[in-house]
Amino acid sequence: MDLDFAQHLNAEQLRAVTADDGPVLVIAAAGTGKTRTLTHRVAWLVLEREVDPRRILLLTFTNRAAAEMLARADRLVGGHVGGLWGGTFHHAANRMLRRHAALLGYGPDYTILDEDDATRLLKACVAELGLKDKKFPKPPVLAGVFGLAANRDVPVEETAKARFASHAVDVDGVLKVHALYGQRKRALNAMDFDDLLVNGLRLLREHEPVLASYQERMLHVLVDEYQDTNKLQSDFVDLIAARHRNLLAVGDDFQSIYSWRGAEVKNILSFRARYPDAQIFKLEENYRSVPDILEVANQIIAGNPEQYQKVLRATRPAAVKPILAKLADGGHQARYVVEKVRRLLESGEVPPGQIAVLYRSHYHSMELQMELARARLDYVLMSGVRFFEQAHVKDVCTLPRLVANPADSLAFARLVEMFPKVGPRKAQNLWKDLGEHLNLRDAAKRAQLAELLPADARSSWQAIEEKLFPTDANDGAVLDRPDELVFRFLEAFYNEFAEDTYENARQRLEDIEELMAFSARYKNTAEFLSEMALLTNLEAEINRNKGQPADAIRLTTIHQAKGLEWQAVIVLWLVDGMFPAARSLEEAADEAEERRLFYVAVTRAKDYLWLCVPRLRKARDGGVMMCAPSRFIDEIDPGLLQIDKAGGFAATPPRWTRWP
DNA sequence: GTTTCGGTTCTTTTT
């Protein structure tokens, strides 16, 4: 099959796509066809260089990016990229680890702990060590410190000391928690997200034959969003690519927004130092945005000192100026956005799916959500709580988890704590009495559990026992199918439990229906559970709307908007303290990253851009406080923006909820 | 001694 590469690509892109073997770095500014370049590179390798797709490794930052690129590459080459390894770093590591887990002392069916699991386990560790104290860091904070240390490949002690420098924190205690947490994970046969990367790297470093086989196999390694790789990830890439040295990294240092997770812009800035023979290509021609939006973007980023100087060159004709909307408060902002969205939709020029509202933090969207609901406008929320991490989803996955990994104490505790008269304490004692192990295939073990449960809880369990293990059927079959397992669990217990527990039980049960449909796609329970842990809500959203792309307005954080584009973009709460976020300024003292985040937001827009600046925000005590416009707004030449004072609206009337 | 319930507080960003 013939593909005319020169016709599909501009000169810059074509040079990158057809580059010779050896290390290649592509600096791709926003909207310059980064994905196009990567997908065409894959097509080029397969079609022109006749590389077997199974020998190409494509590492991406999100599952969505991987899915999109694979689909596009597949279209380009006419369906011949099957077998290409594509996915996130975590996925790639997981894939290797499943195969070689024993080498590191794990069972092949190790459980992946999501954030919620990890936090619970940490909490238990803190309690066990008797460190529960007002002044001791909370589990999510500890998780953050441990994660940062792991991802930067730096000792926990160092990270903890730096993080708690200004507080009198018991660093010794923190280290003890870390050690115990590690032990517990081992006992559970479980890895958290960081362990996947750490152990993936260890596997390669400590087991020469494994490393050699992957190095030999991966003839070409392509990495997307290279500016957001951390130490572990860049080491991983360097190791895998060391044999053939066909490494192509694509990224944009201006869009590095994950340093808080250990990402190092240094990786992209020092690429040439590590690969002196690297060919470097720059993509600067922007096909996405109108010139005024690009000019705003260029001015924003000019405030940052970076090494790869580049200017976005517009290719589109001039159109409307970006709008700076001066608003009274959050309520006003919400009504203003609804009004603008309405007008865009009425004009017929912009479909709902081409409108996005972006913000720094999830909670910034609360008022708008209410206003959109009131206006009966549909929206899709890429929300804070991941689909798979919602309480009800986790509840129904306890049985599959125990089947896959009988040592999974977290799943066990979650399961029995749903029963009456069983709380954390009882669950812990039960687990001990069961020998810290519950194999559901073992009838005697199940009987033992029934025996140990308090009377009120026993009937709950017996209903489950009868549904799951009817005496006449052959036992194992149900257990191997997560959808069937979940379905029976619903019938025996959870439907009723949900009705009693949740106000919105119906909606939650609908989620579970979706979950069952999703799980039916997987061959076995372990694989399904891995995917569940590694997919974010963004991908879940796509799965849920499969077949019919959601034609609704999108509400999303800027972080999750990375790599996406819309005709119309509205950015909320451009106010000092919210954007830039006060916390990120004090903790990391890194204004530059917040500025890059703003740059990412602005460069998502193709035609229309609104920057919203309310004057008042709610204070913690329920009152209101004045706020200064974001410092980033001041960095933009006022002549570039059209000011909208939105005079037709009034501030939200105060609500007298409390007598002064 | 535990579980359960009701009220209060607080929200950065994600695999």
Place this chain on the structure above:
DNA sequence: GAACCGAAAC
């Protein structure tokens, strides 16, 4: 919302 805390209920 959901995580936390304190007090009532078993």
